[in-house]
Structure formats: C-alpha cells, structure tokens
Amino acid sequence: MHLLGENLTKHNLFVPKKHYGVLFETFILAEAEDGLYIIDQHTAHERIRYEEVLRDLKSKAYKSQSLLTPIRLELTREEAEEMIEERHRFLELGITLEPFSGGTILIREVPSYIDPGKETETILDLWERFKQKDPEERELYDEMAKCVACRSAIKKGDQVSDPIIGELLQRLSYCENPSLCPHGRPTLIKLTRKDLETMFHRI
Amino acid sequence: MHLLGENLTKHNLFVPKKHYGVLFETFILAEAEDGLYIIDQHTAHERIRYEEVLRDLKSKAYKSQSLLTPIRLELTREEAEEMIEERHRFLELGITLEPFSGGTILIREVPSYIDPGKETETILDLWERFKQKDPEERELYDEMAKCVACRSAIKKGDQVSDPIIGELLQRLSYCENPSLCPHGRPTLIKLTRKDLETMFHRI
Structure with missing residues (x-):
C-alpha cells in the first residue's frame, strides 16, 4: 500500500471518521459525517490504485x-x-x-x-x-x-488488518470518484443518518 | 440488564455472531449468519423488556x-x-x-x-x-x-459498553418477535449477504 501523497486534494465526497471492521471478509463498515458507508474492499482498492497509476502515468511520476x-x-x-x-x-x-x-x-x-x-x-x-x-x-x-x-487490489476474502483498512479509507477519500471502480461497479453504498432515521421511523 | 433465562427458546429469527459497535450512538451494527443487521438500541431493548415483563406477568414470575x-x-x-x-x-x-x-x-x-x-x-x-x-x-x-x-430501555444517545451490546443482541435473539418494538416501530433492518452482493454487482 502506498502512503498518501502530500500534494493531493481531499474531494469531500467521502470523509471517513471511523471504521468498524469488515463484514464477510468483503465489506468494510465505516462511519462518515453524513452516514454509514458499506465499502467493497476490492473495488474500493481498485479505484484507489487506478487513480494513482493514472496520475503517475500522466505526470511520468514513476521510474523504470x-x-x-x-x-x-x-x-x-x-x-x-x-x-x-x-x-x-x-x-x-x-x-x-x-x-x-x-x-x-x-x-x-x-x-x-x-x-x-x-x-x-x-x-x-x-x-x-x-x-x-x-x-x-x-x-x-x-x-x-x-x-x-x-x-x-486486495480481493474479497483477503483478511485486512485494522490499520490497513484505515489507510484504505483515507486514500479512498482522496479519490476524484470514490464511489465507482474503474469498471463501473459500485465501491460504496451510503445510508445517510436521515435514511436510517426514516427506516427506523425516528423521523 | 437481566441475564438470559435458561428456560427460553431461541427462535432463530436473528442469530448474532458478532457486533461491530454503535453508529451515531443509536444503531448497533451486527453480523449474523444471514447478513448485516442494523439495530436501533432503544427499540430493540424495548422489545426485549416488553417480552420479559409480559412473560413475568403471565406466569406471575415476579415478586412484590x-x-x-x-x-x-x-x-x-x-x-x-x-x-x-x-x-x-x-x-x-x-x-x-x-x-x-x-x-x-x-x-x-x-x-x-x-x-x-x-x-x-x-x-x-x-x-x-x-x-x-x-x-x-x-x-x-x-x-x-x-x-x-x-x-x-436504553435511549438513543446512551453510550453502551461492548459487553452490554453483546448481551442485548443475545437477548433480542431470544425474543419471539425481535424485529418490531411493542409500539410497532422497527427494531432492526437486515441486509442479507445476497442483498449486499447484488448492490455491489457481485452477483
């Protein structure tokens, strides 16, 4: 896993506050300001690596x-x-x-x-x-x-440690398009606080 | 909180395996055999207490x-x-x-x-x-x-310790009707493994 580049901008589409672990060794549960996020660890990592490699290629920021x-x-x-x-x-x-x-x-x-x-x-x-x-x-x-x-990218079923999950979510939050993998599959599902409160008849 | 009675039957409607913590100090995240459960800590506890008190009253299993x-x-x-x-x-x-x-x-x-x-x-x-x-x-x-x-019942916003959450989920699993509070509000929302895999285009 790469460390976050200093020169990246945060896009504020997904700002993780904490994470709760991985469901079925596939789906990361995380809390952000605006709700609960369920994140597919494979497609999310694909999105991250895709944007990183694309950026490196365009700026020739790699070595051979x-x-x-x-x-x-x-x-x-x-x-x-x-x-x-x-x-x-x-x-x-x-x-x-x-x-x-x-x-x-x-x-x-x-x-x-x-x-x-x-x-x-x-x-x-x-x-x-x-x-x-x-x-x-x-x-x-x-x-x-x-x-x-x-x-x-890490796969479904790969056991991922807690600090690595944290880093993965941070890097996802720096993606330009954190919600879709490069092949167009969803990386995350959001249940807003309002969604949850509606589902539970709290509002 | 009461301990589980030895003489209760498990209804197999909700069988928690592990829990991940509490979202927004309101919603417990738990994994069961069949999927992800999001559980309203207040209404779930209401359901538990309701069934316990009703059982005690009907069987006169209380002391004055x-x-x-x-x-x-x-x-x-x-x-x-x-x-x-x-x-x-x-x-x-x-x-x-x-x-x-x-x-x-x-x-x-x-x-x-x-x-x-x-x-x-x-x-x-x-x-x-x-x-x-x-x-x-x-x-x-x-x-x-x-x-x-x-x-x-514990309220929305009450901070609940990890062992207490575990006990609450266990007791909920012994309820005859774990999914509704006595006033008819939902206590839990289930996202099955299949639901999740469909949402993420995994199947």
Whole structure:
C-alpha cells in the first residue's frame, strides 16, 4: 500500500471518521459525517490504485528499472511480431520489450507502478485489451491503469488488518470518484443518518 | 440488564455472531449468519423488556416488595378516587395502592419488574393509558409491559459498553418477535449477504 501523497486534494465526497471492521471478509463498515458507508474492499482498492497509476502515468511520476534477469514472454511467432511492432506504445508506459528468437520476447525494463511479480500477467492483460480495441479507441494510460488496479487490489476474502483498512479509507477519500471502480461497479453504498432515521421511523 | 433465562427458546429469527459497535450512538451494527443487521438500541431493548415483563406477568414470575417508605402520588381528589376504585387491577400487577387523604394515594408494594426509581412515572403512565381506553379494551398485562419497557430501555444517545451490546443482541435473539418494538416501530433492518452482493454487482 502506498502512503498518501502530500500534494493531493481531499474531494469531500467521502470523509471517513471511523471504521468498524469488515463484514464477510468483503465489506468494510465505516462511519462518515453524513452516514454509514458499506465499502467493497476490492473495488474500493481498485479505484484507489487506478487513480494513482493514472496520475503517475500522466505526470511520468514513476521510474523504470532494468531487470537483472529479463522476463521471457513465450508467444506464437506471429503474436510476438505484432507485439514488437507496438513496442513504442509499451515504451510510453515505461516497459522495454526486445525481440529474442521465435515467439520469445524479453521484458528488459519495467515501471515502478507494476507490483513486483505481476509484470507478465499485467503486460499480457494489457496486450489482450489492446488487441480487442481499434487503435484509435485505445486509451493507453487508462487501459494500463485498469490492468494494474485489477492485479494489485486486495480481493474479497483477503483478511485486512485494522490499520490497513484505515489507510484504505483515507486514500479512498482522496479519490476524484470514490464511489465507482474503474469498471463501473459500485465501491460504496451510503445510508445517510436521515435514511436510517426514516427506516427506523425516528423521523 | 437481566441475564438470559435458561428456560427460553431461541427462535432463530436473528442469530448474532458478532457486533461491530454503535453508529451515531443509536444503531448497533451486527453480523449474523444471514447478513448485516442494523439495530436501533432503544427499540430493540424495548422489545426485549416488553417480552420479559409480559412473560413475568403471565406466569406471575415476579415478586412484590413492601416499601419501607411508601411512595406518595399527589392527584386531584376525583382522580384519586377513580384510581382507588381500580385498585384491584393494580393489585393484579403486584402494585398495592392505599387511599391516604384528599388526593393522595400511597404506593405500599411494588413488583420487581419495575426498575427502582421508576415506580411513580410507570404507574402514572399506565393510569393515563387506562383512562384513554374502554374497560373492555384494556389488556392489563400488555399495557403494563409497554409502560415498563418504555421506561427502562436504553435511549438513543446512551453510550453502551461492548459487553452490554453483546448481551442485548443475545437477548433480542431470544425474543419471539425481535424485529418490531411493542409500539410497532422497527427494531432492526437486515441486509442479507445476497442483498449486499447484488448492490455491489457481485452477483
């Protein structure tokens, strides 16, 4: 988990005050000024990582690192050739690809925003998304941010410690759009104090 | 708070597994087998006390105690006379009333189900309810149980300790009708696991 950047603005859409734990190892219960929030730990973390990676990409605020041992991608010869043709796109994302022999491609450099150990699957996921879209529809940074977010977010069923939940909620509160994951699924449900008081016939 | 009776049956309508604390000092968050429960601490406690008192009254499972110093009720002469005429009804509830002089009535004996210090207001509340109803519509035990429940239940805003919340939920799970307070207001709202997964587009 990354620490909160000092230069971020709080959007005041979701301002957590305290949290109560995780229901069914999936849903975080939190209190904010305006009500009870039920937060899906996976989609919320996806939203956070998505916005972080997108910001890093747009501002080039990441580093690429040469691998001591390059990662080998084993593909068909045809696919390897197609991918190498697009290597400049990968380079824009901080990924250096090099043709090797037959269907093998070497990944020489990877950017810091991809979690270590997730390089191959993230790059292949991006490549799959790339192939499914027309070249003019490909939003390079957006697609990459989605791939990374999906791979790096905590999952339903992952046990998350109390301080990590606190940090996750803080980071969610700094998101531009805290209420939807990058694929459009809800990250949170709000029951306002008024909703609750109405449901219980208190008003 | 009373301890759970050994002879009660669990109705399996609400089976709490754990609780997460109290939202806005009003709503208890709890997890059960079948979902998230949001519980109004006041109305839930009212339901518990109502069923307990009603059971005690029906089975005469309470004791009446003579007061060392009787409690004085100061009423108009007319009202005192009316109340004394109904003293046999109060006696059925374990309350001994005695005319004194003018508009004064002495409360000589009180039943154990009324919280100490709440005798006067509980008895006057019952009397008010009595006067508003036709004699044939008066359900003596039911009215009394409502009066006691209302007076003895914890309120919205009362700070309740963690073990007390646990006990309250346990006792609620033994109620015949855990989901409504004696006046018909909801005590709990359930979001099933399926509800939650649907809201978050997980199914």
